[in-house]
Amino acid sequence: MSFWRNQKIRGWLYQLAALLLVVLCVAILADNTLENMRTRGIQSGFGFLLQPAGFDISESLFGFESTQPYWKAFLTGLGNTLKVALIGIILTTILGVLLGVGRFSQNILIRGLCLMYVEIFRNIPLLLQLLMWYLLLVEFLPTAREADPFLGMFLTKTGLTLPWFGDMPVKAGFGIKGGINVSPEFLALLLGLVIYTASYIAEIVRSGIASVSRGQHEAALALGLSRGQAMRLIQLPQALRVIIPPLTNQYLNLTKNSSLAVAVGYPDLVSIANTSINQTGRAVECIAVIMAVYLTLSLLTSVLMNAYNRRAAIKER
Amino acid sequence: MAWLRANLFNNMFNSAVTLLLGMLLVYAVSHLWGWGIHHAVWAADAEQCNAARGAGACWGVVAEKYRVIIFGRYPFEEQWRPFAATLLLMALLLASCMRMFWKPWLAALWLGVLAVFFTLMHGGVFGLSVVTTDQWGGLPLTILLASLSVVGAFPLSILLALGRMSALPVIRTLCTVYVELIRGVPLISVLFMASFLFPLFMPEGFSIDVLLRVLVAMTLFAAAYLAEVIRGGLQAIPRGQYEAAASLGLTYWQMQRKIILPQALATVVPGIMNNFISTFKDTSLVTIVSLYELTGSLDLAVNSDPNWMAYKLEGYLFIAAIYFVFCFSLSRYSQWVERQVNRGKAH
Numbered sequence: 001m002s003f004w005r006n007q008k009i010r011g012w013l014y015q016l017a018a019l020l021l022v023v024l025c026v027a028i029l030a031d032n033t034l035e036n037m038r039t040r041g042i043q044s045g046f047g048f049l050l051q052p053a054g055f056d057i058s059e060s061l062f063g064f065e066s067t068q069p070y071w072k073a074f075l076t077g078l079g080n081t082l083k084v085a086l087i088g089i090i091l092t093t094i095l096g097v098l099l100g101v102g103r104f105s106q107n108i109l110i111r112g113l114c115l116m117y118v119e120i121f122r123n124i125p126l127l128l129q130l131l132m133w134y135l136l137l138v139e140f141l142p143t144a145r146e147a148d149p150f151l152g153m154f155l156t157k158t159g160l161t162l163p164w165f166g167d168m169p170v171k172a173g174f175g176i177k178g179g180i181n182v183s184p185e186f187l188a189l190l191l192g193l194v195i196y197t198a199s200y201i202a203e204i205v206r207s208g209i210a211s212v213s214r215g216q217h218e219a220a221l222a223l224g225l226s227r228g229q230a231m232r233l234i235q236l237p238q239a240l241r242v243i244i245p246p247l248t249n250q251y252l253n254l255t256k257n258s259s260l261a262v263a264v265g266y267p268d269l270v271s272i273a274n275t276s277i278n279q280t281g282r283a284v285e286c287i288a289v290i291m292a293v294y295l296t297l298s299l300l301t302s303v304l305m306n307a308y309n310r311r312a313a314i315k316e317r
Numbered sequence: 318m319a320w321l322r323a324n325l326f327n328n329m330f331n332s333a334v335t336l337l338l339g340m341l342l343v344y345a346v347s348h349l350w351g352w353g354i355h356h357a358v359w360a361a362d363a364e365q366c367n368a369a370r371g372a373g374a375c376w377g378v379v380a381e382k383y384r385v386i387i388f389g390r391y392p393f394e395e396q397w398r399p400f401a402a403t404l405l406l407m408a409l410l411l412a413s414c415m416r417m418f419w420k421p422w423l424a425a426l427w428l429g430v431l432a433v434f435f436t437l438m439h440g441g442v443f444g445l446s447v448v449t450t451d452q453w454g455g456l457p458l459t460i461l462l463a464s465l466s467v468v469g470a471f472p473l474s475i476l477l478a479l480g481r482m483s484a485l486p487v488i489r490t491l492c493t494v495y496v497e498l499i500r501g502v503p504l505i506s507v508l509f510m511a512s513f514l515f516p517l518f519m520p521e522g523f524s525i526d527v528l529l530r531v532l533v534a535m536t537l538f539a540a541a542y543l544a545e546v547i548r549g550g551l552q553a554i555p556r557g558q559y560e561a562a563a564s565l566g567l568t569y570w571q572m573q574r575k576i577i578l579p580q581a582l583a584t585v586v587p588g589i590m591n592n593f594i595s596t597f598k599d600t601s602l603v604t605i606v607s608l609y610e611l612t613g614s615l616d617l618a619v620n621s622d623p624n625w626m627a628y629k630l631e632g633y634l635f636i637a638a639i640y641f642v643f644c645f646s647l648s649r650y651s652q653w654v655e656r657q658v659n660r661g662k663a664h
Contacts, residue, residue, distance in 0.1 A: 015487035022491060033517045107331045108324040109338050123594075123644035124637045125601040128612055132633045139630075256503040262605060270505055283513035290506045291498075298501040 033284070048280050049074070055275055057267045059183055070276060074289060077272030081293075084189055084268065085255040092194040092254060093247075096201025101231060103206045114202065121199040127260055129196055134188035134264040144175045159183045185266035189258065197254045204246045208239035241309075248305035252298055259294075269293060363624040370627065378628040379635045382618040386632065389454015389614035395446065399457040402437040405430055406460055414650055416657075427468065434461070450528040454609035454617070456639065458528075462610065463597040466535035467543075470596075471589075473536070474543035479573060481544065482551050492544075499541035504602055507534050512606040531603050539596050546588035550581035583658060590651035594644050601640075611636050 003009060037044055049071040057064045060076040061083065102114035121129070138157055141147075147156040154161040154169055160182040161169040169179030212235050220230035261268035273286040280286075326332045356373025358365045359380065366375035379386070388396045409430045412418045438457065441447040453461075480492030499507070511534035512527065519525060554577055562572040582589075604613035615632045619625055 011485050015485050018488050018491060029518045032520050033514075035521060036517045036519075039521060106324070106327055107334055107338075109335055109342075113338070113342075119645065120641070123641045123648065125598040125612070125640055127601040127604070128633060128637055128640065131612070132630070132637070135630055135633065259503040259505045260602070262505065270503070270509075274509070277509075277513060283509075284517070287506060287509055287514060290509070291502045294503060294506065295498070295501040 042281055044282065044284065046285055048282055048285070053276070053279075055279065057272065058265075059186065059267060070280075073272050073276065074269065077267060077269035078293060080266065081255070081258055081261075081268040081270075084186060084193065084258050084261070084266070088190055088193045088197070088254050088258070089251050091190070092197040092201060092250075095194060095198040096250075097205050099198060099202035100205025100209065101236075103202070104209060104231070106227070118199045118202050121195055122203075126192060126196045126257055127263055130188060130192035130260055130264055133191045134184065137184040137188050144171070147171070147176070154179075157184065160187055183266070185261070185264050188264050189261050189266045189268075192260075193254050193257060196257075197250055200250050200253075201247065204243055204250065205239070208243035209235055211242045212238045244305065244309045248302060248309075251305070252301055255297055255301065256294060259290075366628060374631050375628040376631055376635075378619065378625045378631050381625060382622075382632070383635075385455075385618035386611070386615050386636065387455045389458065389609040389617065390452045391454060391457075392446075392448060392452065395440075395448060398437045398440070398445070398448075399453070399455070402434045403457045403460055405437075406434055406457075406464065410460075410464060431465070450526050453528065455614040456611055458608065458610040459597070459600050462532060462535060462600040462603065463593065465532055466539050467593050467596050469532075469536040470540035470543050473540040474547055475578065477540060477544035478547040478551055481548055496541045496544050499538055500545070504535075504538055504599055505605060507538050508602060508606045510534065527606075528608065531606060531608055535596065535599070535603075538599075539592065542595070543589065543592050546585050546592055547581065549588065550583075550585035551577065553584055554581055586658060587651045587655040590647060590654065594647050594651075597643060597647070598640065611639065 034044075036042075050069050052067050053070050053073040054066050055073075056066050057073065057076050059080065061079040062076070064072065064076045099114045099117055102110050105111050105114075137159075141155060141157050144154070144156045144158055147154050149169070152163045152168055154171075154176050156176070158175070158181065161176050161179045162182065163169060164180040167178050167180075169176050171177075209231075216234055216238065217230055220234040221227070225233065258268055259270040262271040262274055265271070270290055273290050277283050277286045325335045351373070353374050356369055358369045358373060358375050358377050361377040361381035363377070366377050369375065384393065384396060388399050391399050409427065413423060413427075436442060437445070438453060439448060439450070477492045477496060480488045481496065483489050483492070508531065511530040515530045515533070516524060558576055558580070559572065562576040567575065600610055601612040603610055604616070607613070609617055615629075615636050619629045619632050
């Protein structure tokens, strides 16, 4: 066999060519970037992370002041991202499962409403939904002065004020005192993410349950279980095997979609990075930080969910 | 009666749920009816709208601003051009959905229509005045971004999917890293890259248009997701097909082109459609890097005019309805295709 006809050798040549092409592209782009940065006087390097940020962050888990360095600002943003993602994932799972199970209700009203919910919220862009929630929360709610408490909570233009360990919020002068306040930005982002993602989870749960054979349901009823028990004890656990992998994807999507916070002014990681780019001009570094953080988050989530999936998967002998 | 009993009142619990939900529904619908239709103002009259504020919707904002909402900053007298161009593109999209047009010349038709689209939008020939891309906006931009990025992503994603299934380790690794890298980060960071970093990537004195940069970013993003869809289809092809093709003496590319890809792509048409729907919704994000597509042009239309600023919600509902009509019909179409494919398999 001649040299050029040898499958193995040709394979290596193709790979070498592909690798060279990629390396060449990266080298050209990197060279252009360095050249451009030099001519435009853009400084590079991660040294700026130690400089004081000089901007305030409207909400943070552990407090943040503008004199603190950039790396702390990024950390605050990451904390805010994780906060909205974690709470969002819990709430959207509950809502999504309820909606998915609702599609199997005997009551046609429940079935119809669940279907309508899914079709409406899945077919409108998340960004638009977020903007609408934000508008509703800051324009159409009463001011703190006019608000009346509902179950001890206040829902006003300044957000939602909840009782916190016996500390009841009360009206005082122009504002509300006590309790803990949830900002309208956070609330809009959370509402949007939860409601949008739940429409996808509902479909995942529905198709998961539909994949469990009908005989299981009938057998459970024949054993004298109620329909609710049959769903909870027989159908859902078996459906879980089908549900978990796409559910993981939805959790990842919710976390990634929380980056739309920048549109409603919630200071998540991407918003902070955006502000930092505008202040320092270090676009390369800031975007690298965003990407590194999200890649790590994605990886962590998939590792965790894969571990859980192995437990839920069918154990074969 | 029997139907009512079976579906709404078959036991105590269900009867209670029906009554409760029914009451809530009547309450919600009557309020929505009152706000959205009965007390609503339909005329483009700011004073009337102001009087009805709180009680009824002001659809007048749509009547007044629809041209800016739909066409963005495109010069007012020239707006027949984006209108015609969009109509043409939509007709082509519709035709591409029909079975009788699934022929090789459809690709040529796409190229032709896109050329006409850009000529109409940009002008500069046949006596049309030049309209630079920063003035493009609204629905034409949304449809352009969605369809072009999916069309562009399609060949790229086939290569990526084949690469990820390849027996050559270096190529497999490169494709896997690309797909997982893009799928691991939010679209917004890729768009930031397009708007902040792409200009730095270019050699000095060479600048590319922001629309093109965003288009490239969306294509690269969509390709990673589409590659996974197509890989799913490739994995569904039984090994026997590969072996049979190889034993017939076909080369790798002949095998892919004539045997594997036609079967694989047919099974993943619904997945491809879903990808198109997501991309269509994702175009709303380009607002954040200041391209005025539908969502951005609404802000532009309403925020610039103090008389109408208070009626943004009605504007949002209007464009939400536009998005809904597109995405809903696309998803219905994808379900139809899925049934067609399944029927084909049953034979």
